[in-house]
Amino acid sequence: GAGVSQSPSNKVTEKGKDVELRCDPISGHTALYWYRQSLGQGLEFLIYFQGNSAPDKSGLPSDRFSAERTGGSVSTLTIQRTQQEDSAVYLCASSLQALNTEAFFGQGTRLTVV
């Protein structure tokens, strides 16, 4: 595709349910990032993939959060047993390589836990 695609664009879920967020990066981009942004706040780094591997998972807020990337392309971020504090916009970005290149962002998934 022409840009980074995220789905769904909006998700409302009940507390305790699991949710899966999807990111389809730009073709050929080896680096993929997940961020979380609460209302009016900056971007909180969650996880970074280089190819299929994630060198640093320390940004994930708790063990309810997990992410994978298969085939060096699509990535999914899974949140188990969602809590109200998980409500935020989840942003995905990809870049051609890890260093010294700009990141291209998707439009995000707005997650609301009720």
Next chain:
Amino acid sequence: SQQGEEDPQALSIQEGENATMNCSYKTSINNLQWYRQNSGRGLVHLILIRSNEREKHSGRLRVTLDTSKKSSSLLITASRAADTASYFCATDAIRGGADGLTFGKGTHLIIQP
């Protein structure tokens, strides 16, 4: 952890004036980037300045980088109403990007018509 910190947190100026935003960071970097965000959704890349560069221009944007002070500034000249947005600086860790691009909390810029 927060690497970049922008200031001011909010800035309101008249259309036509220049807007200056600053960013400070803590660790050694490969490069520093500035992004713009409209309406709390996807960010758009504005400019990238490498650690061995001191100044860079792109259209009405001017970015400076002072690695000795670990700071950068973004200047928008002749501001327009369409420049109203949040602006973020982002840095990557010198040890190879394993932390990903780390963003500050942003400066919310309002251009008054």
